[in-house]
Amino acid sequence: MYIKKISLKNFRNYEFLETEFSPNINVFIGKNAQGKTNLLESFFVLALARSHRTSDDKDLIKWGQDFARINARIEKNTNSEKLELIISKAGKKAKANNLEQKKLSNYVGNLNIVLFAPEDLNLIKGNPTQRRRFLDMEIGQISRSYLSNFSQFKKILRQRNNYLKQLQKKVTKDKIYLDVLTDQIAAFGTEIIVERKKFLKKLEIYMQSMHTKLTEDKESLKILYKTNSFDASLDDKEKIYNDLKNNYHKNYDKEIRAGTTMLGPQRDDIAFLINKRDVSDFGSQGQQRTVILSMKLAEVELIKDVIGDYPVLLLDDVLSELDENRQTQLLKAIEDNIQTFITTTSIDGVNKEIVKNPQIYNVDGGRIIKSREENN
Structure with missing residues (x-):
């Protein structure tokens, strides 16, 4: 499966965002505190209806706004699905293919995510x-x-x-x-x-x-x-x-x-x-x-x-935490199989010998500019 398109409204520092992604490797480049991790968090929240960074849903809503909304088009082996999650002070409202899900437990599982972040290294x-x-x-x-x-x-x-x-x-x-x-x-x-x-x-x-x-x-x-x-x-x-x-x-x-x-x-x-x-x-x-x-x-x-389909993989500023051997093993495992989103402060942090033709995005202050596919 892969995320074909996403739209954000009032999510963290994103007032509005709408963009499409490659089904293969997507790299978000930018300085710290520009919104790279926030973007990956929106994927995670869309999938699990909860954040991996906070237990307070109000933190997900842009300051001064009443709600946050995440919309996405998900492509799977057998079908295409439209997902929507609205977060407000009243709670969360989830939809799958325009049908409201009365229980979040019936919604979770429509999008499968594996997140690898620096804090995971402290899991043990x-x-x-x-x-x-x-x-x-x-x-x-x-x-x-x-x-x-x-x-x-x-x-x-x-x-x-x-x-x-x-x-x-x-x-x-x-x-x-x-x-x-x-x-x-x-x-x-x-x-x-x-x-x-x-x-x-x-x-x-x-x-x-x-x-x-x-x-x-x-x-x-x-x-x-x-x-x-x-x-x-x-x-x-x-x-x-x-x-x-x-x-x-x-x-x-x-x-x-x-x-x-x-x-x-x-x-x-x-x-x-x-x-x-x-x-x-x-x-x-x-x-x-x-x-x-x-x-x-x-x-x-x-x-x-x-589930019979690969999940989406999120690598949040984690490549710099791994030595060359472990980084190589990780990138080889995902090559040509899994839609992957990588955040980094520099393209130099991505092994170009293994990652072929990544789609590059520049992230700056809650805005994203799709620059090019990096050809090796």
Whole structure:
């Protein structure tokens, strides 16, 4: 799939923009703070109905305006689609082929995106929240059932936390309603956990293949699902549910004292092992970057396997963060296969021996000038 055309209205520093793109390599060149990352963010928001940079949708709306709008024409193997997302103080409104989508979970997945940004290089060393967010966004792109279950889980989690606070403050002593909420949160939590584990098994297979190439078969890679909520060795849905629910009941007193839910997928984590050692603790910076690069390339292939079409790849000022070998491996992997958007402050940051005939755009103060196709 590829983004053929996009139109922005009041998005970040773009008052209005309408332009078409190459189905191959598109390079945005400009100084910092001119709108390169904002443009890639608009693609991401259009795809997932949320930003990777902010949790406050108001940040996406140009200062002094009431709304932001993103329109795009998406070309796929089998069809062409028109997508629209409007962001306002009242919330978000999404349309696919001019039909309003009542649930955002029914909208997400019409455009598939893989983003590689400098902050992703901190994914391994960062906190568990970052890794859970990665899981939730990537699985949500290819599984609407995951989005639906995750939405229900968050709703019940809020209700359960509020009730635990009431029990903590002795506003109520009735644990029957806590039992009801516990059964519900265990059921939806199990659905999330099962999909996460299935996704990670697939991702691990693709990552192992990529990692072997990047390290010339010198390192073995594994992904570990880390949890205190249930026996992590379990894969059977019913066994996970029973184990999770039993652990909730065993920890009632602790949770009431804390006034919050202490178990469940909202507390779980993942780890990447190189030669059976956690790369976050024992890996060099080079090894950590190789793992992230393997992950991003694996995401591309996994999405292709699931939906039958390559996703759009966004490389936000990341080439300068990679050494020549890793940059070469990345660019070779996307050659002639994937629509790719690259942001950089200079065309010198793009390997011209590998990237053939990129479409060049100059970005300056929320304006874009399509300059030429760079011939090598």
